[in-house]
Amino acid sequence: MQQQPHDPNNPYPQQQASGYGQPPASFQNASQAGYVTDPGYAQPPSTIGNTGLIEENSMETLSQKLANRDKAISLGISMGLVALLFVLLAWWTIVALNDEEIELIVSATQGEQKAVVEKKQFQQSVRQKPSRPSSSPSNVISANKTSPVSVPSVTNIDSPDLGSSFGNGFGGGGFGDGLGGGMGVPSVMKGRCNAADRVSRMRKAGGKAGYDKQVLQALRWIKTQQQQDGRFGTGKFPVAMTAFALLAFCGHCETVDSPEFGQNVKAAIEFLINVAEANKGYLMSSNDRHMSYEHGIAVYALGEAYSLNKNARKPFKRISPTLKAAVPIVIEGQTNGGGWLYSYGSNGTGDLSVAGWNIQALKAAEFTGLKFSGLTTAKKKAVRYLEAAEDPNGTDGFYRYRVNDGQKGKLSLTGVGAVCARMLGSPSKLEDKALDLIISKKPGGYNGANLYAWYYHSQAAFQKQGKHWREYNDAYQTIVAGAQQQDGSWPTGGGHANSTGADAQLYSTCLSTLMLEVYYRYLPGTK
Numbered sequence: 250m251q252q253q254p255h256d257p258n259n260p261y262p263q264q265q266a267s268g269y270g271q272p273p274a275s276f277q278n279a280s281q282a283g284y285v286t287d288p289g290y291a292q293p294p295s296t297i298g299n300t301g302l303i304e305e306n307s308m309e310t311l312s313q314k315l316a317n318r319d320k321a322i323s324l325g326i327s328m329g330l331v332a333l334l335f336v337l338l339a340w341w342t343i344v345a346l347n348d349e350e351i352e353l354i355v356s357a358t359q360g361e362q363k364a365v366v367e368k369k370q371f372q373q374s375v376r377q378k379p380s381r382p383s384s385s386p387s388n389v390i391s392a393n394k395t396s397p398v399s400v401p402s403v404t405n406i407d408s409p410d411l412g413s414s415f416g417n418g419f420g421g422g423g424f425g426d427g428l429g430g431g432m433g434v435p436s437v438m439k440g441r442c443n444a445a446d447r448v449s450r451m452r453k454a455g456g457k458a459g460y461d462k463q464v465l466q467a468l469r470w471i472k473t474q475q476q477q478d479g480r481f482g483t484g485k486f487p488v489a490m491t492a493f494a495l496l497a498f499c500g501h502c503e504t505v506d507s508p509e510f511g512q513n514v515k516a517a518i519e520f521l522i523n524v525a526e527a528n529k530g531y532l533m534s535s536n537d538r539h540m541s542y543e544h545g546i547a548v549y550a551l552g553e554a555y556s557l558n559k560n561a562r563k564p565f566k567r568i569s570p571t572l573k574a575a576v577p578i579v580i581e582g583q584t585n586g587g588g589w590l591y592s593y594g595s596n597g598t599g600d601l602s603v604a605g606w607n608i609q610a611l612k613a614a615e616f617t618g619l620k621f622s623g624l625t626t627a628k629k630k631a632v633r634y635l636e637a638a639e640d641p642n643g644t645d646g647f648y649r650y651r652v653n654d655g656q657k658g659k660l661s662l663t664g665v666g667a668v669c670a671r672m673l674g675s676p677s678k679l680e681d682k683a684l685d686l687i688i689s690k691k692p693g694g695y696n697g698a699n700l701y702a703w704y705y706h707s708q709a710a711f712q713k714q715g716k717h718w719r720e721y722n723d724a725y726q727t728i729v730a731g732a733q734q735q736d737g738s739w740p741t742g743g744g745h746a747n748s749t750g751a752d753a754q755l756y757s758t759c760l761s762t763l764m765l766e767v768y769y770r771y772l773p774g775t776k
Contacts, residue, residue, distance in 0.1 A: 440770075446769070455718075455719060460765050468503070468510060468737075471497055471759065472513050478520055479516035479523075482751065488543045493546065493755075496553060498517070500766035530577075538592045541607065544575065544593075544610075545589070552572065572617065573619070576610070581623070584597050586634055587599065587637075588601070590603060598637065599634050599652070601666060605665040611624060639677065643657050648666030660690060661701065661702040663709075666683070684710055685717075691725070692724075700742040701744045703725060703729070704760045706725065707725065707767045711767050740757065742757045742761075
């Protein structure tokens with residue numbers, strides 16, 4: 250039989266069409282056998298001549314349905330992702346709104362009756378391990394030109410450190426090298442940063458509301474003692490005097506953004522940083538035995554300034570690089586006995602007078618949130634040193650100047666030992682006896698006051714609280730407040746003030762100001 254030629258335009262030859270048009274014979278009588286045809290596959294009641302076209306149309310319809318289904322699935326997935334993003338954004342917003350906000354006083358009018366308050370979110374920093382400082386500092390480089398008025402003039406200003414997760418981040422420091430997040434001002438320091446809170450704390454602790462106004466008057470006088478290069482005073486210890494002034498401003502939560510004192514704070518910070526940069530991290534006016542005094546006080550001040558200025562808007566030189574160089578000097582300058590000596594050195598036990606400032610420097614460094622290698626170990630060694638310096642049988646004091654010098658405990662050092670032990674989280678067993686002795690030596694007046702000793706006494710009693718603070722407050726604080734002069738300064742006291750030369754009044758005023766700030770500088774009972 251001759252086969253017909255295949256038509257390339259007809260994919261379904263006639264004999265195949267008839268095969269596809271009728272079901273197999275075995276299915277033609279399906280209904281008679283009890284089977285019912287699925288209506289979805291039933292033959293339409295009327296057909297067009299070529300049943301192959303029907304099959305082709307059915308395939309096109311099915312393809313279209315599948316395409317529509319795929320589009321619907323894709324659209325559903327996209328809408329689900331968008332909805333999830335909106336849910337996450339809403340959750341993040343709720344959490345952010347519920348975060349604690351810290352009110353930061355950045356300016357104040359006379360008497361602070363119209364204090365300007367800004368709410369800021371602060372950040373905590375994390376830093377890489379600091380490098381070891383040079384063991385031999387270079388010669389001190391400092392300017393001699395001074396001016397009787399405060400006109401800060403600082404060059405080479407860096408942008409502020411903003412935080413910690415981008416770039417060097419807040420892993421880096423002092424007012425940060427990037428953007429970040431954290432807790433900001435340490436909780437122990439929060440009491441100083443709100444005018445209403447300061448007054449409230451003063452009243453609750455037995456102080457007078459007017460004390461805060463006296464602090465403002467004192468800061469205005471201190472402001473007039475700043476020189477053109479940012480230093481304070483005109484004597485032979487400009488680094489120490491600048492650090493004392495900066496501590497007084499920080500004690501009132503004055504930052505570089507403060508309209509009244511911001512320029513003074515900024516210039517003081519940058520003067521100290523410039524000194525450190527010129528001396529391989531050492532903060533000192535001259536390379537002599539007093540260096541370990543000045544360096545400890547200055548690190549203490551820069552540590553506080555760092556913690557308070559983390560979110561400042563105005564640019565100034567970054568604090569963190571200086572702290573990274575200066576704090577290791579304190580840590581590595583500790584003696585084998587756990588204390589600190591004049592000029593720093595590892596041999597011996599320590600001098601409690603020098604140790605007091607360096608322990609406060611370590612604590613301020615810890616509060617910054619930066620990481621310093623050896624800090625924890627240094628604190629533990631300091632605790633052992635303070636225990637060794639105790640004189641349980643003392644009559645004039647319960648802490649010795651030197652551990653092995655054969656001398657008895659001194660009243661002037663009793664507050665140093667008591668407050669430093671509590672700062673390090675290991676309050677002394679002699680703390681009650683020490684405070685009882687301090688209170689029993691109630692002064693008759695301000696004249697000749699050993700303000701160095703009183704500064705430590707006030708902190709030791711306030712941190713202890715209870716009857717010791719109430720009795721101390723009545724015995725000492727009223728004398729300090731009553732001695733302030735009309736211009737806001739205090740007369741020159743006795744003790745160490747006599748060794749500060751031309752800056753004796755500045756020294757006395759700074760310490761007296763810090764004593765009036767004790768009510769809110771550091772919250773009580775903290776370790």
